[in-house]
Amino acid sequence: MSTKTPPETSSDAPAIVLENVTCRYGALEVFKQISLGIAPGQVTVLIGPSGSGKTTLLGLMNGMVRPQSGRVLVRGQDLARADLIALRRRIGYVIQEVGLFPHYTVYQNIALVPRLLKWEEARIRNRVEALLGLIRIPADRLNAYPDQLSGGQQQRVGVARALAADPDILLMDEPFGALDPITREQLQDDFLALQRRLHKTVVFVTHDMDEALKLGDRIVLLNQGRIVQAGHPFQFLLQPANDFVRSFVGRHRLLTAIRLEQLQPWLPSVQVAEALPRQEARARQKAPPGWLLAPEQPDSEPVLWQRGRAGLQRVQARPTVLQATDTLESALAVLLSRPGSVLLIRDEPTDQMAAATVADLQGALSQALRELNPPEAPR
């Protein structure tokens, strides 16, 4: 029911594995004996202050950085023995400075990797056009050069270039870091919507905790070349491992960072109907207890009903409906302003509805936390 991949991942083997990796630049030790697995189909966010080694960690995953000792495995293949050129063509890569080829048009930039892979031109054209729709760039920009695009558009093209050959792994190094706050928010939302459809294995570097909490299925917090804490965003919010994590997360973020979609799996779902079923209105004992949203008369406004042992009970007309992507804060604001009210939470992509009271939210939160325990131990 959750649109994000549930926290307890499938038993799939990790897409990327770092085993006891030590990395050094001259005398400077970036990592010592670090180990990390990246789950497939999820967004793993690497976060930390500058100099914490997050970009280096990302570079290890496509062989741009070689470890002094330890192993890096991508799709089970040891990079020390891999054809790195071929490997990189199957891993998308997006960086903050975008790095589009300035002498290539939008089309040529997106077509770059498919051309390296020697796709047929017709297939490339189809793919580029499909991607333009996905990243919401108008088709008349195909022949524009990067310097004729806005910063946000350039990065959208950068994302399309990374996705062009449909790689299952995407490495993103602060991709939205150089954009203004409004554009950044848009691109984050679009990225999330895209990820819900594509389910790529994404490793996302940022130094912005809000971005990490918003985008990550899993967060890995680094400091001075060590993993301080790794786990679900909830754990960072509710169970920070130490004072460093606490200060990095920031107390005020708790309510805004928890999104309703993350709680929705644990909230009671709501059945939506066009009208009250005639039968049920009478023989209600058979129906399981739960919520029902249906108009009292055909064509009248929807009313929230509760099914119980006593039968169908009218609860509330025109209940407030929030989106699953809204924050816990906004849900509490609604519920606390009208004591005793019930809130509906709608998940846009699946069209599922959940209902929540203050007590439900509290229950969902503690249930979510319980399922995440025990927290992954920091290495």
Place this chain on the structure above:
Amino acid sequence: MNALAGWISENSGLLLRLSLLHLGLVAMSVFLAAAVAVPLAVALTRPRWQRYARNVLDVVNVLQTVPGLALIGFASALWAWLGEGIGWWPALTALVAYALLPLFSNALTGIGQVPSAVRRSAEALGLAERQIWWQVELPLSWPALLAGLRTAVVFNVGTAALAAAIGADCLGTLIFQGIATGNTTLLLAGALPTALMALLLELLFALLQKRLFPRRMAAR
């Protein structure tokens, strides 16, 4: 002036031969210099060799600082030691050395100006070293390379005239003969085509640059 026109019409064959030899010296020397300078610049922009770029540039700079005639003298001496000190080969050697600086320094600058983000993403998306050069670095440093070519060609049209001093036949031959015999007509018959050649080549390159890279200027 009439005397000059008369000389030219009587000796058009000779003038054409000397002009072609002159042009040949320039073309050959610039081509050879480019064949040395550009690969050298490519090598010296790789991380492995990058730290030597400054030293090599200093050496090339010194070559350029030596006056043209002196350089021709040195080349002649070098070739004399090897066997034959006069003629085409010593002249060509001096001219190649002379054309190195503009080509090398412009190539170095041009390749250095390729944004590191572009190079990094090219590498990360799976372009091989060679593909990065042909598809990214060369096209992006091409304006700088052409500017270097332009400077080298125009320089060498002038310097090639001096090569007549060591017996390489070119338009300089007429100038030197004119000076030696006090014959102004002969002197001008060499000097004017030399100047004209420099101007025409300069113009040609200007047009070429405008034609090849209009986008930067035309965009917006």
